Amino acid sequence: MTSARDPETLKQRALRAGGWSFAGYGLSQAIRLGGNLVMTRLLAPEMFGVMAIATMVTVMLNMMSDLGLKQNIIQSRFGDDPVFLDTAWIVQIARGVVLWLIAVLLSAALYLANLSGIVPAESVYASPELQLVIAVNSFASVIIGFQSTRIATAHRKFDQKHLIKIDLAGQLAGLAVMIGFGVATRSIWAIVAGGLIGSLATTMLGHVWLKGHRNRFRWDEASFRELVRFGKWLLVSSSMTVLAFNGDRLLLGGFVDAQVLGLYAIATLITGAVEGGLGRIFEAIALPALSEVARNEPSRLREIYYRLRVVGDLALLFMAGLLFAAGQLVIDLLYDPRYSAVGGMLQVLALSLVAARYGVAHQIYLAVGIPR
Numbered sequence: 001m002t003s004a005r006d007p008e009t010l011k012q013r014a015l016r017a018g019g020w021s022f023a024g025y026g027l028s029q030a031i032r033l034g035g036n037l038v039m040t041r042l043l044a045p046e047m048f049g050v051m052a053i054a055t056m057v058t059v060m061l062n063m064m065s066d067l068g069l070k071q072n073i074i075q076s077r078f079g080d081d082p083v084f085l086d087t088a089w090i091v092q093i094a095r096g097v098v099l100w101l102i103a104v105l106l107s108a109a110l111y112l113a114n115l116s117g118i119v120p121a122e123s124v125y126a127s128p129e130l131q132l133v134i135a136v137n138s139f140a141s142v143i144i145g146f147q148s149t150r151i152a153t154a155h156r157k158f159d160q161k162h163l164i165k166i167d168l169a170g171q172l173a174g175l176a177v178m179i180g181f182g183v184a185t186r187s188i189w190a191i192v193a194g195g196l197i198g199s200l201a202t203t204m205l206g207h208v209w210l211k212g213h214r215n216r217f218r219w220d221e222a223s224f225r226e227l228v229r230f231g232k233w234l235l236v237s238s239s240m241t242v243l244a245f246n247g248d249r250l251l252l253g254g255f256v257d258a259q260v261l262g263l264y265a266i267a268t269l270i271t272g273a274v275e276g277g278l279g280r281i282f283e284a285i286a287l288p289a290l291s292e293v294a295r296n297e298p299s300r301l302r303e304i305y306y307r308l309r310v311v312g313d314l315a316l317l318f319m320a321g322l323l324f325a326a327g328q329l330v331i332d333l334l335y336d337p338r339y340s341a342v343g344g345m346l347q348v349l350a351l352s353l354v355a356a357r358y359g360v361a362h363q364i365y366l367a368v369g370i371p372r
Helices: 010-042 043-062 069-075 082-115 130-137 138-145 150-156 160-187 188-211 221-255 257-298 298-334 342-367
Strands: none
Touching: 010 160, 010 188, 010 257, 043 130, 043 138, 043 188, 069 082, 069 150, 069 221, 069 257, 069 342, 082 138, 082 160, 082 221, 130 150, 130 188, 130 221, 138 188, 150 188, 150 257, 160 188, 160 298, 221 257, 221 298, 257 298, 257 342, 298 342
16 A cells, blocks of 8 residues: 555565564674573573573562553554553553562562571572572663553564664664673672673663653553553463463472572573574564554455564474474584583474464454454
8 A cells, every 4th residue: 555655665674574573583692692692601590590580570560560651652553642642651651660669579578488498598599699680670660661652663663673773773882882791790690790781771762762752741541441451461471471471480490409490591591592582583573564454445354464473484384394304413512511501492492383383373463453
């Protein structure tokens, strides 16, 4: 569909956004992998186990309270309304503060559990640093809460070029701090500091680099009801999803020591990078494209859905087979002998990519506004 205002077709905009997403994600994962390789030479494996638990707590809290604000802005007919955007921004800020306070309470509860001898002494949860790492690392939720709604608007308009630049700049800022701190201290706090600085840089750049509505504190009851109507179903879905995707580390933290969990965390990092990459491209292309088709040409939804689906199927099935066949070789080439056990874990986890190919189905229900 074309117009005088927007001469590009939906296909052209989607392909351009997909190209930027693919290139950006490739660079992002190269930076992430490079940082991980450097940090594995600066830090002991058990530190990655402690960080896996702290990160899991933050991720679980975020997903279990996910109201789908960004997805709502992308698909909603009110997605360009300043009042709607400002209301979503206030909800986002409040959610970030509440999540951090809950994380602080959880870290305090873990501290008391350790004092009472409830936690097994050999488990990751008994690590003396874990409680404080959880409390400090989760402050990223507060920082991200202030992220501009221009981010969601840019997704809605396929403006992946600027989004990729912001993501990479934030990632590089966090990486520089993490490596510098790691060289100076050789402590887990290097990873925590890098994550916080990366979140801060991304949030600030979203306000500065992107064009669009400038958020201000403004509340509208009708907009809030619309956000809740859409988001309540995503809240239920995300709560189940987070347990399915993070339950393994949650349970393993109580049964294995920090070193074993650290090795497992590296294996999940690699498979997660593959699955996350396709998920990011689906988010950049599928949801905005399907939402636009649903608003303007609903008869084409089935056709567009299957075009997107086949690309994801081919990519994920290929990567599943590749990592299953060559997982040990990949680890032996990239990591020192202390991390050799990651190879077998990676080969088994690669099979999870077979099921990940159905993720695009989630996007079509969001696009037509029936997240239930």
